[in-house]
Amino acid sequence: MxxxxxxxxxxxxxxxxxxxxxxxxxxxxxxxxxxxxxxxxxxxxxxxxxxxxxxxxxxxxxxxxxxxxxxxxxxxxxxxxxxxxxxxxxxxxxxxxxxxxxxxxxxxxxxxxxxxxxxxxxxxxxxxxxxxxxxxxxxxxxxxxxxxxxxxxxxxxxxxxxxxxxxxxxxxxxxxxxxxxxxxxxxxxxxxxxxxxxxxxxxxxxxxxxxxxxxxAGSLMFRRDDLFGQLGANPNPANFAEFRAVCRQVTDERAGRWALAGGPLDFVSQMLGLPFRWREEGGKLKSKFEYEEFKQALADTAQLFADGVVHPDSTTNNAPVKKWFNAGSALLNTDRYTAWPQYYAENVAGPGFRISGMRPPLYHGGGFAGTWQAQxxxxxxxxxxxxxxxxxxxxxxxxxxxxxxxxxxxxxxxxxxxxxxxxxxxxxxxxxxxxxxxxxxxxxxxxxxxxVLFVPGNAEATKACYDYQASVVPTSVPDPTLSLFSDTWSRKQGQLGTMINDAQNDILSGRKPVSSWDETLTQWRTTGGDKVRAEFEEALAAQ
The missing domain is CATH 3.40.190.10 (Periplasmic binding protein-like II)
Known part of the structure; x- marks a missing residue:
């Protein structure tokens, strides 16, 4: 990518x-x-x-x-x-x-x-x-x-x-x-x-x-199918509990192998039906951060960190997640769909190397969750x-x-x-x-x-990429603010983003409880989040 x-x-x-x-x-x-x-x-x-x-x-x-x-x-x-x-x-x-x-x-x-x-x-x-x-x-x-x-x-x-x-x-x-x-x-x-x-x-x-x-199709959870097969792991968990279980199954710290290259907060959020950034409800916008389900996503992702299934160096700046994934040090990695050919070009595992995308199951089971559309x-x-x-x-x-x-x-x-x-x-x-x-x-x-979808010299990999997109695009969910402009968002996105990411990292690392999110949300809204919402709502109404 x-x-x-x-x-x-x-x-x-x-x-x-x-x-x-x-x-x-x-x-x-x-x-x-x-x-x-x-x-x-x-x-x-x-x-x-x-x-x-x-x-x-x-x-x-x-x-x-x-x-x-x-x-x-x-x-x-x-x-x-x-x-x-x-x-x-x-x-x-x-x-x-x-x-x-x-x-x-x-x-x-x-x-x-x-x-x-x-x-x-x-x-x-x-x-x-x-x-x-x-x-x-x-x-x-x-x-x-x-x-x-x-x-x-x-x-x-x-x-x-x-x-x-x-x-x-x-x-x-x-x-x-x-x-x-x-x-x-x-x-x-x-x-x-x-x-x-x-x-x-x-x-x-x-x-x-x-x-x-x-x-x-945007980003997806890439999966090392070859290694999942070797380990006898379920490549398609039916709910969050099964996802957690398979992450624990494939992790072996002594072998230098972890399930996840990074914290899967987006993946778990999709399981819970949360939007990418905003959801329109009767002409009004509600942020992902404002849903109770987001605190559940934070709690579950923090549990995965506590389980030891996330690569221990994942929180370092510029972590080489692609190299971990290709080397088999991490079996799941969130990346843009455009990385599909890059992984094959940089493959170090030999001709048996196989990847595909893991679809997010609904949190309690019963099918797959809608993925987020990209801009x-x-x-x-x-x-x-x-x-x-x-x-x-x-x-x-x-x-x-x-x-x-x-x-x-x-x-x-x-x-x-x-x-x-x-x-x-x-x-x-x-x-x-x-x-x-x-x-x-x-x-x-x-x-x-x-x-286009094309993995040079590998028709099988191209077909796998195509099949994944064919499975997720029909149910993918657009963000209503894509292609719209908010002046406040343009000026304060760095400040708001740092506030959100710092708070998330504190919770995921166990430094703060999930309950601390309420205070972060209040600060986010007063610092600019509510103003961003109002400007996007105005832009939506003008379309």
Whole structure:
């Protein structure tokens, strides 16, 4: 899971101290609070799905993604020529990987420039430096053409921006004349992006960004099926009691093996029917934190910690949970669905390695609980203001960057040059070391094709991923505030998040009783929670 996929803020999934707000999540906001009434009137881009490549495992309108058992051979050529005009194109992007070699030492970057017919000038910033670097960028007022992390926090303010709608209106391009309605058809691969993703780009009554779309399946409890089988453990517990029992069964401290890579507060919350953040009841919003069932979730998760079934180092910052999971030190790990191919790529267990998703059972049994839908965008990118000709040239480049799965352009963009950056094995590209180090330029966060389900070279794993999504998407539960904006939430999410996570950690570690949650809830409401609620309710009414 890359850094732009961290949607765990305020959920307590890993039961760790909250990161700074700018790094704690990635989903973008909706329209500005001062212009809530314009949401319904915003002219979203028309949706024209690409039909040039047929999936092996078709998705559907509910949100199930298309699946591909192998990369189409030969891939489809999407463009007859390069989209650029040879001029420089600047972008401010981030990376969760080691910063790649500079363009003069990076053959992939050089080939990308050639295929774009552009001098791509990237400022590639590591996650840890992003808040400072972005604040400096904004303060200097020398903006690049593409600005990726302008909306890097959930419904939140980027570093250095005091009022998001005003900053967008003053510094960034309203793309509605170029992309609203049928105008987007001039850029067919931007038109191929799902409507739900564009909803996160609405500000000030216009379209103020290019979305990086993701599936609604969101995060899940990954399970090491191979090890569950070896241990004779039940992979599908029917209720919380059975879940607790199987966690105790597979844990063996002497063998260096624990059931859980982190505290499963979200998973237990889903068992209890709690919402992701908010639930609408008769036009009013009620926070997850306000339900009595949330205290039950805290108590049960604290019991799992006391049982010793959670990895003992899980509460450390930047705990290597993926490595624990792949090494078999933890058999269950909450992660974004996009991590499915990454686990296989980093597999150290050999050909017997098998994973899938554990569905949350209803707390007392009798079926499965609804999982939480994720936001339809990973992030979105704004363009600085420019003349019409310049904006149209940049949108042509963005259209190229959004070429879909199955095309030559997508294959190069994701994996590089065959023979140099990857080889085809089992119907999928396997990157070389040069591919791993050179291709992580961050351009996939400028704009991207619609996501698909594909584990390179492993059709069985792709099918397992598809089957999991097919089982959870129909009953998944959306949060009513997704794609909406609250000014108070944008300013106070870091403060509120730290308050919540600190209190959760105190309870889960046994330092405080569950009864202490009542005091935390009162503080959360008076510090801003009630104001956030009121602003979201106003935004809901304006839709």
């Amino acid at each position: 890359n850094a732009m996929n961290r949607r765990l803020f305020l959920t307590g999934t890993l039961a760790t101290v909250a990161a700074p707000a700018v790094l704690s999540a990635c989903s973008s906001g909706g329209n500005g609070a001062a212009t809530q009434q314009t949401v319904a009137d915003t002219q979203l881009p028309a949706y024209v799905p690409y039909t040039g490549v047929k999936p092996d495992l078709p998705g559907n309108e509910q949100g199930l993604l298309n699946g591909f058992l192998s990369y189409p051979e030969p891939p489809v050529r999407a463009f007859d020529g390069p989209p650029g005009d040879g001029s420089p194109v600047s972008a401010f992007v981030l990376t969760s990987s080691p910063v790649p070699p500079a363009v003069d030492q990076n053959p992939y970057w050089q080939e990308l420039n050639r295929r774009l017919n552009a001098d791509l000038r990237l400022t590639i910033v590591p996650n840890s430096d992003m808040p400072t670097k972005f604040a400096t960028l904004v303060a200097g007022d020398d903006l690049p053409d593409f600005i990726v992390p302008a909306l890097y926090t959930p419904n939140g303010l980027p570093a250095g921006v005091a009022n998001l709608p005003a900053w967008l209106a003053g510094k960034c391009q309203d793309l509605t004349p170029y992309l609203g309605g049928d105008a987007v058809k001039e850029y067919p691969f931007l038109a191929n992006l799902p409507t739900a993703a564009w909803k996160d780009c609405r500000y000030n009554g216009g379209i103020y960004g290019l979305p990086v779309a993701r599936g609604i 339809a965008t990973n992030n979105f990118t704004v363009l600085k203001k420019a003349d019409e000709g310049r904006i149209r040239r940049l949108l042509k480049i963005a259209d190229w960057l959004a070429a879909p799965f199955g095309t030559e352009e997508y294959l190069f963009r994701k994996y590089g040059v065959p023979g140099t950056h990857y080889t085809m094995e089992g119907g999928g590209p396997r990157q070389t070391q040069a591919g791993v180090s050179q291709t992580v330029l961050g351009i996939r966060y400028i704009v991207d094709a619609p996501d």
